[in-house]
Amino acid sequence: MTQLRYLRGVTTLALDEEKCIGCGLCITVCPHAVFSMNGGKRIQIDDRDACMECGACALNCPAEALTVDAGVGCAAAVINSILGRSDGACCCSIEPDDASSGKKRPTCC
Amino acid sequence: MDQSFVTGVIETPRGDVPQVSSSLVWSDRWGTIKARSGINRTHYAVDPGLYALRSPDAESPVLVTANYKLSLDSLRSALPGRDAWILVLDTKGINVWCAAGKGTFGTAELASRIQSSGVGQIVSHRRIILPQLAAPGVAAHVIKKLSGFTVHYGPIRASDLSEYLDRGLEATPAMRLKTFSFAERAVLIPIELVQALRSALIVALAVLLLSGLGGPGAYTDNMATYGIFFTVALLSGVFAGAVLTPLLLPYIPGRAFALKGLILGLIAAALLLFFRNPDMTRWADRLEALAWLSLVPAVAAYLAMNFTGASTYTSLSGVKKEMRWALPLEITAGAAGCLLWLGSRFIV
Numbered sequence: 428m429t430q431l432r433y434l435r436g437v438t439t440l441a442l443d444e445e446k447c448i449g450c451g452l453c454i455t456v457c458p459h460a461v462f463s464m465n466g467g468k469r470i471q472i473d474d475r476d477a478c479m480e481c482g483a484c485a486l487n488c489p490a491e492a493l494t495v496d497a498g499v500g501c502a503a504a505v506i507n508s509i510l511g512r513s514d515g516a517c518c519c520s521i522e523p524d525d526a527s528s529g530k531k532r533p534t535c536c
Numbered sequence: 537m538d539q540s541f542v543t544g545v546i547e548t549p550r551g552d553v554p555q556v557s558s559s560l561v562w563s564d565r566w567g568t569i570k571a572r573s574g575i576n577r578t579h580y581a582v583d584p585g586l587y588a589l590r591s592p593d594a595e596s597p598v599l600v601t602a603n604y605k606l607s608l609d610s611l612r613s614a615l616p617g618r619d620a621w622i623l624v625l626d627t628k629g630i631n632v633w634c635a636a637g638k639g640t641f642g643t644a645e646l647a648s649r650i651q652s653s654g655v656g657q658i659v660s661h662r663r664i665i666l667p668q669l670a671a672p673g674v675a676a677h678v679i680k681k682l683s684g685f686t687v688h689y690g691p692i693r694a695s696d697l698s699e700y701l702d703r704g705l706e707a708t709p710a711m712r713l714k715t716f717s718f719a720e721r722a723v724l725i726p727i728e729l730v731q732a733l734r735s736a737l738i739v740a741l742a743v744l745l746l747s748g749l750g751g752p753g754a755y756t757d758n759m760a761t762y763g764i765f766f767t768v769a770l771l772s773g774v775f776a777g778a779v780l781t782p783l784l785l786p787y788i789p790g791r792a793f794a795l796k797g798l799i800l801g802l803i804a805a806a807l808l809l810f811f812r813n814p815d816m817t818r819w820a821d822r823l824e825a826l827a828w829l830s831l832v833p834a835v836a837a838y839l840a841m842n843f844t845g846a847s848t849y850t851s852l853s854g855v856k857k858e859m860r861w862a863l864p865l866e867i868t869a870g871a872a873g874c875l876l877w878l879g880s881r882f883i884v
Contacts, residue, residue, distance in 0.1 A: 433791055481672040489677040
């Protein structure tokens with residue numbers, strides 16, 4: 428099935444092919460099939476624009492071959508961080524401290 | 537916390553472990569409906585720790601999930617007739633994917649929960665199965681080093697878990713793709729709608745009280761003619777942005793969510809004008825028409841933009857790029873719409 432696509436050419440995903448050991452864990456964890464094996468030795472980026480910068484690949488790469496500025500694509504969180512509310516990391520999560528101070532804004536996810 | 541879903545305990549070398557069933561009862565379903573509607577949603581949590589699904593033994597699989605009640609419910613209800621250990625992490629009552637993005641469903645919490653639960657003394661194997669969407673928070677190779685357990689990333693959807701277990705912990709490519717189907721989008725609408733309506737209600741009340749003062753007739757006549765229509769216009773913007781945009785997401789032109797909302801907002805405004813049928817020779821009607829053409833698309837675009845947070849494929853870089861043009865446009869058009877409406881009522 429064809430995936431829904433977001434904006435073109437914005438992802439910060441980068442692969443250092445020299446470091447890749449071909450374990451394929453990035454292929455396992457990627458929820459949008461961005462990677463595939465390149466001849467069995469290394470991985471390649473097939474579908475860069477499908478990347479949503481969740482950071483799963485980079486965190487699980489034992490060789491540190493993948494990097495990405497991981498974050499949650501959530502406009503409400505960006506607005507909250509501009510306004511200095513909560514920590515802006517993800518609007519869907521609120522700290523217990525915030526709940527008591529009335530700063531909760533569980534909008535997404 | 538309310539642990540009424542626990543049906544009993546089973547004895548283990550590490551003491552009694554609470555037992556749960558794979559069938560949901562009416563109180564579980566009612567809780568789901570409430571959480572989906574935003575009622576007490578942020579406190580819908582269960583106690584972290586180890587649970588037994590039916591009657592697991594030392595060979596049974598260990599499944600990890602978040603301490604959001606909906607996460608636990610979708611996991612256990614997907615495994616009818618199976619025995620398993622369920623290790624619930626303390627994610628502050630947040631679902632797996634969001635908690636992983638935040639880091640609370642993370643390497644440190646998983647390693648310490650493996651330790652504190654004593655699951656290593658209860659099972660004879662060293663495999664733990666995590667939802668694939670936990671991967672933004674958990675480094676599998678670090679867990680192996682810290683706990684000796686090998687992380688297996690299971691399927692994205694709990695409904696595929698049975699097949700994944702039967703295939704010997706192998707997922708098909710389809711199990712690894714995060715979709716955003718019509719049903720998956722529809723279920724997110726109530727929470728967005730309830731939040732938008734809260735703000736819209738306050739604005740509508742203020743406008744209704746104000747609208748009686750502007751216009752040719754008596755207070756209540758003005759309110760009925762102009763105030764009610766403002767409320768209708770506002771609600772149509774909310775409906776276009778928070779209901780229609782999510783439902784029709786793949787079919788609306790453009791990639792930016794704000795653009796999709798803007799398009800539906802303009803269509804909604806055009807429909808409103810068609811039914812309002814303004815007398816375009818009068819200045820008051822001209823200003824009012826312009827007000828709807830600004831205000832309704834602004835509301836729809838803003839709410840559509842906020843749906844990025846609920847979607848399953850938007851990146852932070854993309855959202856920031858979209859917001860650079862969308863947010864100023866929404867604020868300007870929204871403010872202009874309000875001023876135009878006030879002008880049509882009180883100045884011309």
